Amino acid sequence: MRNEVREFIIENFLFGDEAEMVDDNDSLMETGIIDSTGVLEVIMFLEEEYTISIEDDELLPENLDSVPAIVRFVGQKLSTPKAQTGLLAVE
Amino acid sequence: MLGMIQHRGPDASGVYRDDQITLGHARLSVIDLETGDQPISCSRARYWISYNGEVYNYLELRDELIALGHTFHTKSDTEVVVNAFSEWGPRCFQKFNGQWAAAIWDSWENRLVLSRDPIGICPLFYVQNNGNLLFASEVKAIFANANVSRALSKTGLCQVFTLWGSYAPQTVYSEVHEVPPGHCVLISSDTIRKEAYWRLEFGVSEPGDRRLEFGPAMEELEAQLTRATQLRFTRADVPVGAYLSGGIDSAITASLVKQLSCAPVDTYSLRFSDPEFDEGEYQSLVSSDLGTTHHEIAVSAEDIAKTFPEAVFHAERPILRTAPVPMYLLSREVRNNDKKVVVTGEGADEMLGGYDLFREAKVRRFIARNPTSKVRKHLVEKLYPWMERNPANIPAFGQSFFSKNIDLADPGFSHRPRWDTSRAITQFLHDPDTSPEKCVLDDLPHNFETWHPLEMAQWIEIKTLLNGYLLSAQGDRMLMGNGVEGRFPFLDINVIEFACKMNPAYKLWGLREKHILKRAFSGRIPTRVISRPKQPYRAPEANVFFSPSAQDWIDYLSRDVLDTIELIDSRKVKKLFEKGEKFSSKKMSNTDNMRIVAMLSLALIQEQFVLGRGLRPKPVKVTRHIDRRSERRETKGDEYV
Structure with missing residues (x-):
């Protein structure tokens, strides 16, 4: 998953220029790779790619502002049974 | 060269030649339709001028010059400008109230002066090339000379992709310089020297110089704006129309025009099918209230896509928004309506604290004083309510974004979020400049840090976005692309100097923008327009x-x-x-x-x-030709062409 997320960031925000992604641990906003509205594209990608639903109260920099944070966050979502996220109720 | 800028002056063309120089002029006839052709000289034929623009206080200056012994043969403001220069030299520019780009040639001393108005409404560019100097209102005229390099400048591009405009004298072309607003360039055979005749300065500068209380300041603002609009409406020998955006600024200028006019007033507006951008409801409200003859054009996404190349041709630089394109289509509508002068509300936001950026900077300063406060960060949610993709839609990220770069000692504090966001465009350049904003920070006035934070933000906004984008790429170029002159009461020199000295709290009252302006005109324009939340002019995007x-x-x-x-x-x-x-x-x-x-x-x-594929000059019929190359002779018509 780490590589998939990383590749999405590089293709979608750095237009293929891997060299601009200096350190995976860097904050995506601090380094200017995404802006405050660009994060919507990250959310859309994660929801479509991993079939998860991200709730409003999960839209936090600690979940989405770096590659490791995203991987950790999505990993947690995937390992949590769907019934507990409320997704079944929506479906 | 003249063939490349016929759109700016389709009414007449003139050429002056002597053994040292050729001056060309493409005329948009607005004042003195009969005898105002150019180039012309001062009364003793020493100084010759080619000039674009208007000096609105020319009648008062004319009287002053007559009292000093000058004689006049025309009724034009151009003749006043050249005589004023012969009388006072470059100090004359301090006496002018208007918008201009002028080239004045001293035929006795072989010296040239290029001058541009204080705030940069009219454009003026120059190039040094193989011992020659070429200058013009638009770069494309200079590029008509095949010997001039048309290479792009990385520095200029990085400035545009960060500040939204290049910072004069820098342009996006490596060989081309722009005369900075408020400056003259003095040129002789061996020197070129820039000299400021006016500087944008805020704050109370003199000891004992007190700011006016709110009531008197409001009355003074109303009086100044009325006078500024009067000058711009009455000093024209052609009908003057007005733009109506749906906002308060153009509603005020249109209402002042209506007040001054005995005849019906024509107003012009843009409509968009996308409700996110359309302001038709408020435009109709103002035009009905004022009883104007209202014209509107509906601009579709397809119109923007199709017209974009033509608009960029006139802008002559990269742009970051499509918003100039509808402005170009609107000026075409004005011209198709047989009008060539419009009054607009441009400049009010910069002079009187109208922009969201000023509110944003105020909120960020508030956060910076206590960065750990969670309550303060919620103020961010009050910013940009009009924006569909509002950063505050994801509060934690919006707060995080606006809480970055909160070093209160940074003189560029107010503009860091914009510069950081825009700078993302430089990622497409090889090895981009890392600090394109340095040109601005190096140019700050010596006492900048003693000013109020709003005044600091205003200064940067005027020197970057207003000069480099709004008045140029979205202003003069989109108007003059169709031979239409814009007139801007909020950029009258007296209004500017008054606004610069005004108590900043009167402009941005809490987070209420242009407070004093709204109060001053609250009975004059519909309440719903006064009280509506600020909506900046925008157009459908990429x-x-x-x-x-x-x-x-x-x-x-x-x-x-x-x-x-x-x-x-x-x-x-x-x-x-x-x-x-x-x-x-x-x-x-x-x-x-x-x-x-x-x-x-x-x-x-x-x-x-x-690559030069757009450089196709139009044919020019020279209607005035003055040839002083060997013997001194003057004629009208094209017999020497």
């Missing part, structure tokens, strides 16, 4: 390009032009366009919108100017 109407020219640019731009990584730009295509039916991020518009306009600049 999605418009990914439609059949733009496909041909985007494919052509991708295929034949992008790879010729040495300064950029064209592979990355092509990926950007692919992303744009993929997102064409969705809302793009603000940054991607800017990236796409910037790269498309850059490719058009490359095609039209650098």
